[in-house]
Amino acid sequence: MTLAFSQSARQRFDEIVARYPNRQAALLPVLHLAQQEFDHISPEVMQFVAEQLGVPPVKVQHVATFYTMYNKKPVGRFHVQVCTNIACHLTGGPEIFAHLKKKLGVANKGTTADDLFTLEEVECLAACGYSPAIQITDKKDRETPIFFRENLDSLPKVDALIDELRAKAKGGA
């Protein structure tokens, strides 16, 4: 499979590259662009990005594997990231994570059969003040990511959130 950017992504790529003194410096934003464009950063996408930027493929792999926000495997429409780091640990993060595992029927980094949810346990989301924190990205609506809607201090609230997302998907939004 030969990859290619869509026309709009190509235009965005050119804009990104033009911002930096050398092409290697554009690696992080170009990887984000590639993730939007190709769903996730597969080895083929790393190779493609390396060719586009003229850097060794291992350099791209080096960066892409360092940052956890680049998905190296396919994720569902809603990527649910639950923090279990110290602040969230104290306020119920692990309970939420265990609950979601059961509710969605997946293990850590697993995706539901309907391809709607991927659940992941993550380290600090830099939102300790709202703990316990969950971060959810919607692939179909990247411009308005669902961040920390409110203090998810009880499991029913978490359930409601998931149901809401299911309804959103069902409604065709």
Added chain:
Amino acid sequence: MATIVVDGRPYEADPARNLLDVCLSHKLDLPYFCWHPAMGSVGACRQCAVKQFKDENDTRGRLVMACMTPAADGARFSIADPEAKAFRASVIEWLMLNHPHDCPVCDEGSECHLQDMTVMTGHNERRFRFPKRSYVNQDLGPFVNHEMNRCIQCYRCVRFYRDYAGGADLDVFGVHDGLYFGRAGDGTLESEYAGNLVEVCPTGVFTDKTLKRHYARKWDLQTAPSICVHCSLGCNVIPGERAGELRRIRNRYNREINGHFLCDRGRYGYEFVNDERRVRRALAPHGPDRSADPLDPNEAIARVAPLLAGRVVGIGSPRASLEANFALQTLVGPDRFFQGISTRDKRLVDTALALLREGPSRAPTLHEVERADAVLVLGEDAPNTAPRLALALRQTAGVVPRQAVAGIPRWHDNAVRELIQDAKTPIYLATPVATRIDDLARRGQHAPPEEIARLGFAVAHALNADAPPVGGLAPEVAALAEEIAGVLRAAERPVVVTGTSCGSEAVLRAAAQVAWACGAGLCCVLPECNSMGLALLGGGSLDDAARALSDGDTLIVLENDLYERTTAADALLARAGHVVVVDHLAHATGARAHTLLPAGTFAESDGTLVNNEGRAQRFFQVFAPSGHSIRESWRWLRDVMNAAGRAEAAGWHALDDVIAALAAARPDLAGVRDAAPSAAWRFAGNKVARLPHRATGRTALHADRSVHEPRAVPDPDAPFNFSMEGAGVELPLPAALVPRFWSPGWNSEQALHRFQEEVEGPLRGGTPGVRLVAPGAGPIPWWRDPPGPFRRREGEWRVVPLHHVFGSDPLSMLSPGVAQRAPAPYVALAPADALGAAVVVTGEGFAATLPVRVLPELTPGTAGLPVGLVGPLPAVVEVKPA
């Protein structure tokens, strides 16, 4: 000089250095991992923590990393402080969390820096009770073994491979406790310096795969100081032997030449010593099937000695020692001694020597090349012909931008690299084809040798009007020449790099002319390990030998396969009445011998090699070969002379006698005597022990023959014993006699600082070796006759020799891993000349059908042929469709 206080005692310190460097220079024990003397500090491992105090009244102090702290005047530190000690112990405990407990079966055990540092820190009890992290390893090719579970994330491997050596296929992946150092997938590490990972890695993640096949612990290896025989640079090496088999090569630090690193041809080319094609017994092949019964050495000598009554012609070798060549020259007389290289090769080497001797430019050491502030490379494909030089040039690229860095100490490696980004020292490259250091060049040219020479002559003229101008230059070449001249003129330490590999005397002359015109150093790469020594010794070419040989004469060939050198080998050998071959390998020439005498390789003999800068360096015998047949080439020739009743060699009892005879016959080469201490050197009455004092199995190794410990083989040639008895390396040995780097508590090669006055300084007692070649003091011998432009002739292709780090050196090609990395024979053509996937190439006795490799940068009308892979190269060929 500054004074710092460590644990209450004052020490002298260079304030430009960091504290770790200063502590090690003063032989203080301070554990570390990520710092490396050649690569500076990054502060990654937190292992070298010490307490720093504001002043003498400060009793609390604060923890700092020694490698990231300048040794500023008046600074006060403590290594022994309890808090610092506890911190270091906890760091090593973290590092050891996931480290396997496999020391007894680990290849690195006995020379593991991690092991040493763990012991030094005092961490000896494991508290972590959880499963250890584990990884899948990669197949990294024939040279380097990968065992990621042992990794302690010091980042030295990627810092060396990627940042220092410019490799693009090894990196670090992942994050926090899942870091992985490797390639994108299984596959051979591409860099020709990959083998250094074995020494750079502080533990057993990267180990020597060839050693693994015939493993022995460092403490069981018999070692002696030696010199690499796989190119002309003369890198210092430590070969290790056990039970009659050479097991591996390690780097032997020489500040002026190889520093801390070797190339993979040098590190892995050793396996010819163990090869089954070795000649181990004297033979007298006869009959149509060339069958032969082994001869007793005395029989062999008795067979050859009477031949000395008749006319004898001798053919020497640029891969044999100065002493072996001199013995042959003595046997046959200077008039009948020939160098064993083609007329073309001899002219090239002689030209290089003349330029270094007659002109005012000195040959720089690699250490000086690494410090140059402007470089012009003319014609030489250094990554393939002299890989360690190319690695030095990669460091040169950082010199000028690093000079400009203000406010950050030089050793602060990451910060300095971030600051200089892609800025580089001005380096200009002109080579026939693209090289693996083209990325270092500010600008350059790929052109046929004549055009490279013309560019050089034009640069020389632009620098100095006394050098003649070059007519008819293209405007862009004239502009490039002006630009290069401007850069060289402005430089304080310019260096011109050239060599014999593109086969052009004009290129050599042009390079010398540039060096003379701007006072630059002239670094000239030669074909083989003793090309310079042989040129100094003198003697004609193989064509001269053919002329001197009358039908029926005896021909003695020393460590040389004439079929590699000339297409006329058959004719030459057929005319000799009796062919005596003294060599360690069975090859085509040996197959034509009437008497074959088994010589010792570099690991089984002593001698002197002269490197490309004219430095005579001694290599010492590593082990005594089993049986009594193999002996040094010079000993065979001595024995033959003595048996024939000749007086010259009567007093040659040991190597020093041969050297004394050489010095007497050739006062200009008398410096060879001082290349290393003589066999009479003693420390408190003792020779140096070749075996470490912990060597095991003295009797067990021989138990199949005898349960008594065998008497050590006496060594009249060197101040070393073939045993554990004698002076050990913990004593202050002269630099040329250090057989390995080891110090109590420092079992890995990191013990090196114990052998230096200061980190990165020369070995105690100075750099080994003696320069035999000095620049001329007379007027500059300008070359007045630059060549005309390259003109393509119809139906004719000018051959451009193309070298391969793996492939062009026949000795290393006997190592399976090197052979595996070598390309298949091919011909390189410009796109316009590529007549098909394969072509027929003919000319000057050369004929082959070869697959075509299209090189866009090659000039039409030239054809690149790989050196060492298709036999002796013609100068001009015809190319036709196959």
